[in-house]
Amino acid sequence: MLRKHNIIQLENYHSEESTCQACMRRHLCLAKTLSSNDLLEFDRLVAHPEPVKRRQTICRAGDNFDRLFFVRSGTFKSYRVNENGNLHVTGFYFPGDLMGLDDINSRIHSDYIESLETSSICELSFSALEEMFAIQPALITWLLDKVSAEINREKDMMYLLGKLDVNQKLASFLLNFAARSYRSGFSKTTLHLCMTRNDIANYLGMAGETISRALHRLHDTNVINVRNRNIEIIDFEALEALVQEGEDSLIVTQGIDINTVDKIA
Amino acid sequence: MLRKHNIIQLENYHSEESTCQACMRRHLCLAKTLSSNDLLEFDRLVAHPEPVKRRQTICRAGDNFDRLFFVRSGTFKSYRVNENGNLHVTGFYFPGDLMGLDDINSRIHSDYIESLETSSICELSFSALEEMFAIQPALITWLLDKVSAEINREKDMMYLLGKLDVNQKLASFLLNFAARSYRSGFSKTTLHLCMTRNDIANYLGMAGETISRALHRLHDTNVINVRNRNIEIIDFEALEALVQEGEDSLIVTQGIDINTVDKIA
DNA sequence: CGGATCTTTGAGAAGTGTCAAATTTAGTGG
DNA sequence: CCACTAAATTTGACACTTCTCAAAGATCCG
Numbered sequence: 001m002l003r004k005h006n007i008i009q010l011e012n013y014h015s016e017e018s019t020c021q022a023c024m025r026r027h028l029c030l031a032k033t034l035s036s037n038d039l040l041e042f043d044r045l046v047a048h049p050e051p052v053k054r055r056q057t058i059c060r061a062g063d064n065f066d067r068l069f070f071v072r073s074g075t076f077k078s079y080r081v082n083e084n085g086n087l088h089v090t091g092f093y094f095p096g097d098l099m100g101l102d103d104i105n106s107r108i109h110s111d112y113i114e115s116l117e118t119s120s121i122c123e124l125s126f127s128a129l130e131e132m133f134a135i136q137p138a139l140i141t142w143l144l145d146k147v148s149a150e151i152n153r154e155k156d157m158m159y160l161l162g163k164l165d166v167n168q169k170l171a172s173f174l175l176n177f178a179a180r181s182y183r184s185g186f187s188k189t190t191l192h193l194c195m196t197r198n199d200i201a202n203y204l205g206m207a208g209e210t211i212s213r214a215l216h217r218l219h220d221t222n223v224i225n226v227r228n229r230n231i232e233i234i235d236f237e238a239l240e241a242l243v244q245e246g247e248d249s250l251i252v253t254q255g256i257d258i259n260t261v262d263k264i265a
Numbered sequence: 266m267l268r269k270h271n272i273i274q275l276e277n278y279h280s281e282e283s284t285c286q287a288c289m290r291r292h293l294c295l296a297k298t299l300s301s302n303d304l305l306e307f308d309r310l311v312a313h314p315e316p317v318k319r320r321q322t323i324c325r326a327g328d329n330f331d332r333l334f335f336v337r338s339g340t341f342k343s344y345r346v347n348e349n350g351n352l353h354v355t356g357f358y359f360p361g362d363l364m365g366l367d368d369i370n371s372r373i374h375s376d377y378i379e380s381l382e383t384s385s386i387c388e389l390s391f392s393a394l395e396e397m398f399a400i401q402p403a404l405i406t407w408l409l410d411k412v413s414a415e416i417n418r419e420k421d422m423m424y425l426l427g428k429l430d431v432n433q434k435l436a437s438f439l440l441n442f443a444a445r446s447y448r449s450g451f452s453k454t455t456l457h458l459c460m461t462r463n464d465i466a467n468y469l470g471m472a473g474e475t476i477s478r479a480l481h482r483l484h485d486t487n488v489i490n491v492r493n494r495n496i497e498i499i500d501f502e503a504l505e506a507l508v509q510e511g512e513d514s515l516i517v518t519q520g521i522d523i524n525t526v527d528k529i530a
Numbered sequence: 531c532g533g534a535t536c537t538t539t540g541a542g543a544a545g546t547g548t549c550a551a552a553t554t555t556a557g558t559g560g
Numbered sequence: 561c562c563a564c565t566a567a568a569t570t571t572g573a574c575a576c577t578t579c580t581c582a583a584a585g586a587t588c589c590g
Binding site: 080082083084086088090101102103104105106110111130133134137140141143144145147148149150151152154155157158159161162163202203204205244245 | 345347348349351353355366367368369370371375376395398399402405406408409410412413414415416417419420422423424426427428467468469470509510
């Protein structure tokens with residue numbers, strides 16, 4: 001059902017709405033900072049390539065970086081491959097997200113970015129963006145905001161990876177997914193996981209089997225409903241409590257242990 | 266010995282060298298992008314506060330963000346405190362490092378930044394920096410490079426936290442520490458860990474006791490020499506092999522297991 | 531409909547965390 | 561400068577979470 005909805009939107013984007021002026025996502029994009037005059041000019045700096053099919057990569061590690069990618073519709077994952085061939089999923093992206101921010105520095109992509117379903121993007125020439133900084137200083141602020149938000153997102157992720165157990169990681173992931181799904185115009189409670197269990201597991205730093213078991217556990221405790229990749233969140237409070245207090249919160253809400261290490265004095 | 270060296274540098278910084286023009290760290294700082302004329306002006310935007318003593322925080326979570334911090338001498342750690350009072354060490358900083366990059370977005374600090382020894386910093390007014398963007402576009406590039414490098418550093422950290430085991434984490438940490446120590450003008454082989462074992466453990470997502478044991482193991486296998494917080498790296502190759510291949514590399518170098526999950530096809 | 535991919539489930543092993551106590555080191559004030 | 565107290569580190573024993581491996585089952589796609 002969600003999938004179908006997506007496809008309908010896609011068609012819209014690629015018929016009447018292939019300019020920034022008419023873009024339904026404009027409020028999420030840097031174009032929102034521009035006057036309609038500037039917008040016309042801006043339109044020329046942005047490419048709207050054909051939609052990409054599932055599993056297509058829009059950039060590969062080692063490619064030259066010269067543009068930022070903006071998700072118009074669909075979803076993507078980014079991943080790295082290290083020297084031993086190990087794959088590391090570094091992020092998932094929804095409509096409205098900007099991709100490729102980490103490569104401004106080196107001018108070479110370090111991540112693969114791959115679509116998880118039929119999706120469409122805008123491509124923003126980075127050198128053109130830099131040129132616009134002079135006439136549109138607000139763009140600098142916009143970009144700095146985006147990259148520093150990315151840094152913050154990653155700090156949250158570092159906390160998740162380093163400090164949370166399996167149930168907390170999954171609960172946190174589901175809440176984040178729901179929030180971003182909602183922000184992108186989809187349901188907050190009925191989620192369609194566009195990626196495999198292994199992708200999620202890899203992203204969260206655990207084994208695929210562990211994701212299966214943890215989902216099953218949340219299903220059994222009536223926190224969520226799982227049917228394949230479709231997830232319905234039944235009890236948001238329970239998920240939030242889980243992130244904060246760990247698995248115990250599913251049975252009895254208990255006081256916080258004062259003696260836990262690493263508390264502030 | 267290292268500590269003493271540090272103090273000598275500190276005194277220099279605060280006598281003859283308290284302007285950007287004369288700063289010994291200038292090549293690491295954004296000031297390097299400026300002509301000597303601009304440098305004079307730039308000097309007025311930068312504050313050189315008195316050195317901070319050990320354990321002093323130069324900013325606290327919730328404080329307004331209005332400046333970036335540049336480490337002139339000494340070392341710092343940054344950490345967050347979540348709703349339950351749990352502490353999370355998010356980074357360590359050496360001379361030449363820029364601190365506070367993640368807060369550009371919210372204009373509110375989300376991290377505490379605390380000195381690990383007597384240290385000195387420069388404070389760079391962020392609004393003043395923004396004003397300089399117009400006359401010195403190279404500053405934009407400089408700042409974007411810094412933030413995107415920070416994003417990359419954090420992606421590496423996410424990999425470490427999510428995928429590496431205890432020995433790999435520690436080996437990776439030591440190599441990184443050595444490289445940054447060297448870059449800051451100290452020894453590459455003789456390190457002084459300025460932080461507690463618990464800080465390291467917290468940063469690497471493990472228990473303090475586990476750090477102790479892992480250090481002991483590296484000592485016993487003649488990879489490093491440990492004496493309190495002073496570490497001598499004896500075998501860089503062994504550390505690098507450890508990061509790549511895990512603990513097996515300490516005993517016998519063996520082929521890569523083709524059947525490992527998450528390989529690229 | 532059929533093969534490939536993904537997911538679930540179970541059993542067992544391994545790595546790491548937790549707790550407690552001993553020991554060492556660092557910091558402070560006399 | 562030494563002694564004392566607090567803080568940090570080490571060490572051991574044990575529990576438990578999570579991973580690994582293997583196989584069966586479900587789902588998707590052509």
